[in-house]
Amino acid sequence: MDEESKSRLKAIPLCKTKAGPRDGDLWIERLKEEYESLIKFAQNNKESGSDWFRLESNENGTKWYGKCWHFHNMVKYEFDVEFDIPVTYPVTAPEIALPELDGKTAKMYRGGKICLSEHFKPLWARNAPKFGIAHAFSLGLGPWLAVEIPDLVEKGLIQPKS
Incomplete structure (x- = not known):
């Protein structure tokens, strides 16, 4: 992880409460705490000119949904994003899904769940319960989009929304 990534990560407040939906x-x-971290993360992104997602949850905070986007060659590619909070949260990281990309890349599981097992899940395990949703987006979804979207564009598997 480069110094810029580390400083952005350090700017996201850590969670203190070890609790899940039950x-x-x-x-x-x-x-x-999750909302405070997400708000700060979104504010930091906007201030640095890297706003790239919108997220909201159901009333009890167990289902999350929204939009995320990535710019490639100055073209915006936007996707629905969704995930459920696992019952073993925060010990277990959420499985973030981009359903419309299901089956378009090998770095994805059924249902459009992005593959984070190799790099992100060990990091999450070492930092649970301090990491939260904002950290999953910062260290998981963001880097995944940065690697996979250009590849999918170059292969002609995705098109920008008009």
């Missing part, structure tokens, strides 16, 4: 009031506390 933990009642502790989950509510964890959800507040």
Whole structure:
């Protein structure tokens, strides 16, 4: 990881509460921390000119959905993004999915879930429960988009939305 990536990562607040969706009031506390981290991450991205996602959740914070995008050769490629919070969260990282890309790359599982097992999951395991959704996007989805989208474009497998 380069110094710029490290400094961006350090600017995302860490979560303190070790709680998942089954933990009642502790989950509510964890959800507040998640939103604080996501808001700060989004603000930092906007300030640095690298705004690349919108995200929201259902009422209890167990299902998340939104949009993410990547620019390649000055063209915007936008995708739906979704994931559920696992019952073993935050020990287990969420499996982020881009359903419309399902089957277009080998670095993806059924349902459009992006492959993060080799690089990201060990990092998540070492940093649980401090890492949250913002960290999963920063260290997982962001780098995945940066590698896979240019490859999919060059192969003619995706087109920009008009």
